[in-house]
Amino acid sequence: MKMTVFAVMSLILFSNCSSNRMGIFDCFRKKKDKEWKLTEIYSTGISKTGLNYTKFETWLDNVMQMNIPSDVVAFCFNLYEDENETWTLELIGASSFDKDGSDWACDEVFTTRENPLVWHDNKEWKDILTDSESIIREYLQKGKYRKELKARQGLAIGFVDGDLVLL
Numbered sequence: 614m615k616m617t618v619f620a621v622m623s624l625i626l627f628s629n630c631s632s633n634r635m636g637i638f639d640c641f642r643k644k645k646d647k648e649w650k651l652t653e654i655y656s657t658g659i660s661k662t663g664l665n666y667t668k669f670e671t672w673l674d675n676v677m678q679m680n681i682p683s684d685v686v687a688f689c690f691n692l693y694e695d696e697n698e699t700w701t702l703e704l705i706g707a708s709s710f711d712k713d714g715s716d717w718a719c720d721e722v723f724t725t726r727e728n729p730l731v732w733h734d735n736k737e738w739k740d741i742l743t744d745s746e747s748i749i750r751e752y753l754q755k756g757k758y759r760k761e762l763k764a765r766q767g768l769a770i771g772f773v774d775g776d777l778v779l780l
Contacts, residue, residue, distance in 0.1 A: 662732075662733075663732055663733070663734040663736075663744075664700070664702075664730075664732045664734065664741075664744060664745060664748060665748070666748050666751055666752070668730070668732070669702075669730065669748045669749075669752065670752060670756060670757075672730040673704070673752060673756065673758065674756070674757050674758065675728075676704055676725050676728070677757070677758035677761060677762075681706055681723055682706065682722050682723050684708045684722055685706030685707065685708065685722055685723050685765065686707065686708060686709060686710050686765055686766045686767070687706070687707045687709070687710035687717060687718075687765050687766050687767035687768065687769070688704060688705070688706055688707070688762060688765055688767070688768050688769075689704070689705050689707060689718040689767075689768075689769045689770070689771070689777065690702055690703070690704055690745065690749060690769070690770040690771075691703045691704075691705060691718070691771070691772075691773045692741065692742060692745060692770065692771065692772045692773070693729075693772070693773060694738055694741075694772070695731075697733075698733055698734060698735045699731060699732070699733050700731070700732055700733075700734060700741050701729045701730070701731050702729060702730040702731075702745060703724060703725045703726050703729040703730075704723075704724070704725045705718065705721045705723060705724045705725075705726075706721070706722055706723030706724070707719075707720045707721060707722065707767075708720045708721075708722045710765075710766040710767035712767060712779065715769075715771070715776065715777045717767070718769065718771075718777060738772065742770070742771070742772065742778070745770060746770050746778055746780070749770055749780060750780060753768075753780065767779065768780045
């Protein structure tokens with residue numbers, strides 16, 4: 614029985630880590646703030662029900678509690694299309710901002726790449742972008758850290774290989 618539980622827990626742990634673009638040993642790191650804690654793995658696994666406000670709010674509230682560098686002047690929500698109708702959202706903090714361009718989003722000084730929000734949804738990329746933008750806009754109206762996000766010079770969302778939508 615104990616071995617079966619361990620095997621199942623290991624399988625869950627491994628599948629969550631590999632889907633979140635990190636190695637299995639990275640999951641066991643327990644440094645504060647910017648690295649995974651074992652308990653976070655279970656709360657940020659792949660959502661099988663699509664993206665919703667509650668899942669996004671929980672993830673972003675946890676992210677915004679981290680130590681965000683003081684040189685972050687803008688935030689960008691990066692979207693990725695993964696395999697098998699799986700989507701990934703990460704937040705980056707940039708040290709520059711240009712409302713007329715998108716290169717500023719490459720000046721990363723903060724990222725949630727090791728702790729992204731991942732979900733499964735059989736929608737087209739345009740619908741994923743629209744849905745994600747709507748949820749972020751809702752958060753900007755009522756979310757716990759809306760003031761901190763709005764206080765920066767810029768805030769955007771977009772696929773990493775596409776155009777940005779300023780929020």
